[in-house]
Amino acid sequence: MKWDIGIDLGTQSVRVAELNDGPVMSSSAALAFREGNRVPICAGDIAERLVGRTCQGVDVVYPLRDGVLENNLYAASLLQWIFKRSEGVKSRRRFGATITCAPFNRPVQKEALLTAAIDAGAAEALLVRSDAAAAVGAGLDLNGPEAKLLIDVGAGKMTCTLFTFGRVAAFGYVPYGLNRIDDRVRRILRSDFGYRVGKAQSEEIARTLGSAMPDKAPKDIIMHATGIAMKDRRPVNFDVETKPVLDACEDVVSELARLCCSVVDNAPEELSADLNDTGAVLTGGGAVLADLDRRLGQALGIPCRVADAPETCAIRGLWRIMDDPNAYAQMLQGQQSR
Numbered sequence: 001m002k003w004d005i006g007i008d009l010g011t012q013s014v015r016v017a018e019l020n021d022g023p024v025m026s027s028s029a030a031l032a033f034r035e036g037n038r039v040p041i042c043a044g045d046i047a048e049r050l051v052g053r054t055c056q057g058v059d060v061v062y063p064l065r066d067g068v069l070e071n072n073l074y075a076a077s078l079l080q081w082i083f084k085r086s087e088g089v090k091s092r093r094r095f096g097a098t099i100t101c102a103p104f105n106r107p108v109q110k111e112a113l114l115t116a117a118i119d120a121g122a123a124e125a126l127l128v129r130s131d132a133a134a135a136v137g138a139g140l141d142l143n144g145p146e147a148k149l150l151i152d153v154g155a156g157k158m159t160c161t162l163f164t165f166g167r168v169a170a171f172g173y174v175p176y177g178l179n180r181i182d183d184r185v186r187r188i189l190r191s192d193f194g195y196r197v198g199k200a201q202s203e204e205i206a207r208t209l210g211s212a213m214p215d216k217a218p219k220d221i222i223m224h225a226t227g228i229a230m231k232d233r234r235p236v237n238f239d240v241e242t243k244p245v246l247d248a249c250e251d252v253v254s255e256l257a258r259l260c261c262s263v264v265d266n267a268p269e270e271l272s273a274d275l276n277d278t279g280a281v282l283t284g285g286g287a288v289l290a291d292l293d294r295r296l297g298q299a300l301g302i303p304c305r306v307a308d309a310p311e312t313c314a315i316r317g318l319w320r321i322m323d324d325p326n327a328y329a330q331m332l333q334g335q336q337s338r
Contacts, residue, residue, distance in 0.1 A: 003126065003325065004088055004095040006318040007079065008133065009113075011064045011156025011177065013285070014078065015315035018088035019322055023315050025085065031074055032060050038073065043081040052198045063116075066175050067102040067130075067157030072112040079120035094123040098322050100130040100314055101333050102157055104173045114336035124337045128321055130314055131161040131171075132331035134283040137317030138307035142166055142328065146278055147271035151260060151296065151304075152314075153286030155179045158256050160263040162271060167330050170267040172259045176252075178286040181206045184248035190230065195238055197227035209245040212253045212295040217246055253292065257299040264300060279303030283313040 006017040009029065016025040028048035031040045035057040040047070051060050063075035079097075089095040097117050101110060110127055117125035135142055135150040142148060143166040152159045156177045162170040182202040189195045189202075197205070205225060211217035222239045229236045260280070264272055279302050282293055287310035297304030307313050321328050 002096055003098045003322040004092070005083070005086055006098045006315065006322045007082060008100045008130070008315040008318055009064065009075075009078075010100075010154055010314075011062065011067055011179065013155070013311075014082065015312065016082055016086060017315050017319040017322070018086060019319075020088060022319055023312065024087075025082075026312070026315075029062050029064065029078060030060050031062070031077055031081075032058060034058055038077075040077050040081070043078060051200070064156060067154065067177070068105055068175075069109045069113050069116075072116045075113060075116035076119045079117055079122075083121050096124045096126065097122040098126045098128055098318060098325070100133050100318055101127040102173075103129050103131055103159065103161070103168075103171060103333075104157075104175070105333075110334045111336075114334055118336060118338050122338070124335070126325065126335045127333040128318060128325075128328070129331045129333055131159050132163070132328060133317035133321060134307075134314040135161070135163060135281070135317065136320050136328070137313035137315070138281050138283050138310075140281060142331070147267070147274035148278055149260075149264070149275055149280040149302075151256075151280055151282050151287075153178065153256065153282060153284040153289070153292070155285060158259065158284075158286070160256075160260045162263060162267050164271055164274075166328065169271055170263045172263045174255055174259055177284075178206075178252065178289065180252050181210060181248050184251070185245055188244045188248055189227070189240070192244065193238075194230045195225075195227040195236070196230060197225060201225055201227065205240055205245060206248065209240065209242050210249045211246060211290040212249065212292040213290075214246040214250055216291060217242060219243065249289070253289075253295060257296055260296055261299055275300070275302045279305060282306045283310045285311040287311075 008015040014029040017023045027044040030047035032047040140148045148163045159173040
């Protein structure tokens with residue numbers, strides 16, 4: 001089967017590659033539905049802009065939650081929207097689709113995702129490990145004998161995988177991602193300071209003031225934010241200091257550091273020794289958190305670097321896998337035909 005389109009489906013975003021053109025689209029994975037209607041009003045970045053601004057009877061949803069398929073109807077609707085927008089497949093009667101899938105998904109969830117792709121119009125669907133696609137996109141040779149450590153930090157999941165000879169030697173995951181930092185920022189501002197802020201505002205605060213190394217982060221930075229004062233129940237402008245944001249980051253980052261150390265500790269000694277030379281590579285949108293590579297490098301005692309354009313590594317790697325999936329046979333997670 002010829003794989004015509006590749007889809008990196010994440011918790012918050014979706015990226016698309018076509019076999020002949022490479023990566024062609026990056027968009028939000030949001031869908032807006034009117035109550036009682038199975039057809040979305042809109043999808044992608046337009047639906048994302050409706051978060052927190054919807055009127056009565058309209059909901060903004062995402063197919064995945066914490067890296068796991070939550071609703072196959074939402075997934076089928078999003079994939080159908082993607083197929084209709086893709087120049088390479090929208091005019092074809094039969095085409096094959098490859099989709100990234102979190103390695104910790106249960107078999108029933110993988111089956112549901114494959115079925116959603118078939119229902120959306122694909123003649124055949126193939127699932128690929130998301131961490132393997134990210135590793136290939138970061139330029140790692142998974143089929144080589146030396147160990148390769150890939151740390152994938154996303155919005156809804158964080159994984160650490162040790163590859164060798166085209167197989168997974170050790171693996172671990174945390175069933176949440178950097179979205180947890182945004183949630184904790186909102187909770188701290190509400191409980192400790194009496195301000196309610198929306199999702200977009202909390203993301204901007206975490207991105208601006210967050211750091212993986214609180215001891216090294218500047219403490220005198222203040223960010224202006226907008227929210228609602230719970231005491232007066234009115235919109236206000238207020239200042240956010242660095243400390244509460246660093247506290248929100250620390251819990252998530254320390255858990256990721258423990259995960260990576262556990263994966264390395266459980267790996268065979270010869271492979272762990274290889275990491276002194278090959279180091280670790282960070283991918284995913286969360287890899288850009290300030291000083292995350294330094295923090296993990298110190299925890300592991302090995303070199304750690306952020307891949308080029310880490311948020312697009314998975315879709316670039318998936319594009320390469322589409323061309324020759326047999327070379328990565330151990331990284332495939334399921335296949336289904338119409």
